[in-house]
Amino acid sequence: MEDILCTRKEKTLERIGLNRWGLTEEQSRKFSExxxxxxxxxxxxxxxxxxxxxxxxxxxxxxxxxxxxxxRNTGIVAVDELPPLDKWGxxxxxxxxxxLTELRHLVNALIRRYGKPxxxxxxxxxx
Numbered sequence: 001m002e003d004i005l006c007t008r009k010e011k012t013l014e015r016i017g018l019n020r021w022g023l024t025e026e027q028s029r030k031f032s033e034x035x036x037x038x039x040x041x042x043x044x045x046x047x048x049x050x051x052x053x054x055x056x057x058x059x060x061x062x063x064x065x066x067x068x069x070x071x072r073n074t075g076i077v078a079v080d081e082l083p084p085l086d087k088w089g090x091x092x093x094x095x096x097x098x099x100l101t102e103l104r105h106l107v108n109a110l111i112r113r114y115g116k117p118x119x120x121x122x123x124x125x126x127x
Contacts, residue, residue, distance in 0.1 A: 081108040
């Protein structure tokens with residue numbers, strides 16, 4: 001992460017991927033093309049060090065998180081449709097509340113028509 005944030009040239013990132021991280025040439029090329037949002041990281045360096053070996057082994061991100069942090073409950077429960085806004089907590093801005101309600105109606109209509117999209121890692125096409 002720090003390498004991506006601190007290195008501006010793609011060729012330098014490719015070399016870092018090859019030499020420091022032991023990536024293949026193809027992986028290093030892809031690594032050098034990664035773009036991150038400014039001033040943002042979802043994980044600390046320590047967390048990334050725990051996750052990276054599992055990702056290198058070919059696990060998906062959710063699988064890597066489960067391996068690195070066994071027993072961690074994400075608290076995410078699959079539902080058939082999005083629940084009403086009052087289940088999410090309070091929203092103080094009436095415009096945001098109305099927008100979220102309309103979005104919920106749209107998403108639920110799409111789910112009813114096309115079905116739920118599959119979990120990450122597989123493609124989904126509306127027919």
